Amino acid sequence: MGRYILRRLLQMIPTLLAVAALIFLIFSVLPGSFAGTMTGGGRRALSPELVAQINAQFGLDKPLPVRFWDYLVRLAQFDLGTSFRTREPVVDLIAARIWPSLQLALSAMALAVTVGIPLGFLAAMRPGSLLDSITMIGAVSGLSMPQFWLGLLLMYVFALQLGWLPSFGYGDGRLRNLILPAIALGFAPLALLARTTRAGVLEVMGSDHIRTAMAKGTSPAQMIRWHVLRNVMVLIVTTLGLQIGSLLGQALVIEKLFSWPGLGSLMVDSVAIRDIPVVQGTILVIVLWFLVINVLVDVIYAVIDPRISLR
Template sequence: MFSYVVRKLLYAVPVIWGVVTIVFILMAIVPGDPARLMMGQRGDPETLARIRADLGLDLPIHKQYVRFLKDLARGDLGVSYRNNEKVVDALMTRFGATLKLAFWAMILASILGILAGIISAVKQYSIFDYSAMFIAISGISAPVFWVGLLLLLIFAYTLHLIPGVGYVPGDWRYFILPVITLGVRPAALIARLTRSCMLEVMTQDYIRTARAKGLHERAVVMRHALKNALIPVVTIVGTEVADLLSGAVLTETIFAWPGVGRLAVEALVARDFPMIRGTVIFMAVIFLVANLIVDISYGFIDPRIRYD
């Protein structure tokens, strides 16, 4: 197990380097003068030249790249052009809100998706099966921004049952609409995948053997079928967790949620290049960590899987 984790971490190094390099090149070729963005149109040439020198923008592009890699190796992602805040500090401040939102959205999606998938597979071609799969297809097809705006319109502005936008730590009412909005699509994906995997597993010989031995149907489904059907489900759950943690850009923007996704949107609007680079690199690391956790979890779900 340890050697496998080490290998995966070593494989991640060139991936991170590739992401860092691409992001740096894109930010370097994007039109616009960061010094002019910081000072506005009132900046005099001497001040602009001094700011460019402080930021290292007067250096050749290859020296800027080497300087950027050295700073990154020290955990320094630069300073925001917009508010002179360290990018790392901004990411750590916003990540807590995004983590809470993604955690509860994934819990909701996993519970609803797995339960709906199991019941649909056990009661194949029933009214519940048709209804659940229709809702799942609708959830996959509906854009996130449409779901969020619809929930706001109904529950916040029409019925006045739930606060519309904003974030108040400790007040669960502000979590309801963003969590539902963010959890709709992964719940639909998990439901459809769980159903298809369960239907495939339920036709295997060992399931028929378990039933022939007189085991209760619940034991057959939960103890034998579900455990073997969870490998693909865990894969999609891990991928969706990475998607949620890496920003939930639309959801956070709609509900004015102070997370990493909204920070990325604000940075793009303000052309804050260090913040854009930082958020992209941060999202890439989140994806790699989530995939590593998913790979490791396979061995705990199915003991037949080895990492040697």
């Protein structure tokens, strides 16, 4: 198990390198530069000499392969570089934003798990019932509704009309501020989990070993506890992992909408001003999160399903 995890962690390195190279390439073909987004007072563009001077200061005048090599050398020392704008180390900037980001992503996921999985279970217990129909209609709308629209709707109803909750901001990490963005972010994974759970439960309930369990004389509650729960978990753990993994990246729209000081909004702001080191840093962290969650899912998989062995 330990060897397996170590190998999987080492396998992340090429993936991260590829991601880093891709970001480098994209920014090299993208029009605009950090100096180009600056204005000297008023609305005048900077003079060409000044632009060249700024570019030279950040090493942007060097050829792309050289810059990439320099970047990799620093990356190997866990140095993500320095922000063009604030001149602070990117690591510090990310460290300041990562907690709000995780807070938002994990609360969204907690909501999706605690509501979505039971809902899918109940729907599967009574297929075709009113609860089932409502859940599945809700799930389809949840999956097809754009996040930002749901966010705006929540803001309008609960902040503007009812005035129960603040409409934006981190509020020094108060729970009141977390609720609306967490719901907006968690609704789609909730819907997906409800659907996957329902399908999983129906699949397990239709299998032969459930007939055996009934022939043994188990009550419905015993059957679910002994022969359904774990088997359903095997079927939904992949979906669950993919959702948790991609949530950090998905959060950027919601973070911008609710002015949430997370990685997503940091990344969007930095893209706008071509603050390349910050963009690279945030994307790497988001990708790393995804990869780590993936390894975790595979390990959990092997723990709950004895047919899978990690090698």
